[in-house]
Every structure is written in C-alpha cells, then in structure tokens.
Amino acid sequence: MSTAQGARARARQEVAGAIKEAARRQLAAEGAAKLSLRAVARELGMVSSALYRYFPSRDDLLTALIIDAYDSLGAAAEQAADAAAGAPHPARWTAVCEAVRAWALAHPHEYALIYGSPVPGYAAPPTTVRAAGRVGFVLIGILREAHQGPGLTAPPLPAELRPEARRMAADLAPELPPETAAALVAAWAQLFGLVSFELFGQFKEVVEDRDAFFRHAVTRLAHGVGLR
16 A cells, blocks of 8 residues: 555544544434434534545444444453453453443443444444454353363253254354353343443432442353353
C-alpha cells in the first residue's frame, strides 16, 4: 500500500469511527429503534450522501455498532480470563462473569443494543456471530482446561435431554461431555439474565448488595456446570 493509500485508509477509519461515536450518542439519547443516519450526519456536519459512502443504510450502521459492542465485551472477558490465569477454574469463571457485569454497567446503552429488546425491522446478519460468541468461547475455554485436569465433574442430565445435549456439544465444544455442554448453555443464559435484571431495573427493591449477590450467583453457576 502506498503512503497516499495508507493516509486515505486512515482518514476513512477516522471518519467511520466518528460516525459510530455519534451513533452511540444517539443510541443513548433516543434508543436503537430511533437511530437515524440523517440525524447522525447532521450532528457531524455532513451531508447524508457522504455518510452513506461509509454506511449505506441504517442496518449497516447498526451492524457495525453491534459487532463493536460484542467485540468490546468479548475483549473484557478475555482479559479477565488472562488476568486470572493460574487461579482455580471456579475463580477464573467468576472473574469472567464479573468482567461481563462490569462492562455492562459501564456501557449500558451498548449492552441494551445487543441484549435488550430487538430493534424493529432489523435482523442481525451472520457477520455478527463470531463477535457474539466471544464470551461463550472464553467460558468454554475454562471448562476445557478443567476437563483436561481433575477440575470438572459432569453434572446430571435427564435422559430426554441427552440427544439435544450431544448436538450442543458437537456444535459448540466437541471436547466437552454433553452434560457439560447443556449446563454451559443454561449458565450462559443465566449469566446474561442476571446482568439484564440488574441493568434494566428488575432488582430494584429486591437486591441491595448486588456485588455480593452476583458473585454468589455466578459461583453457583460455576458449580452447576461441574467446576470444582
């Protein structure tokens, strides 16, 4: 790439970044359903036709914001797992879960974009799947390491769920027992349920010491997936 081409690429990245930052401010003020390319262009002092060269439609801009949010959350989970390397597997699990909660509390509007109500008229494309799976793959990695040592016990599994559990294991983590794969999917859903309940106000006047409650809950989730 020539120097001129490199400069143009950097300039394009900077403008695209500015567009996304303006869109995030609009998300915070109006919500994802009201995201408007024209309003973003107006805030940046751009004509709409110029913005369309970066994001041809509202859905393209939403997709970029969603991927960025998933990647940011995934990076937080990965950093927490790395920082806890060498700790017992339940402690690493808890550290990752606490990093997910901390990210959500620090980025409530981005969390709502990826785990809140669906945006009317928008369907996330397959390009979001890799980023969306980053937290799950961190948790799978912890279970995989525990399974390779003495730190994982297969949880109980009803006979009628075994075919589905085998499919989950084959699709998500072939190295893990089906019992563990099924428990992991349930724990993954419960983790984000805990975070969403706190972030969206369902714990108001119910849970006061939310740090201690969350830590206890995700420790129970660690036991539920078989970490010992």
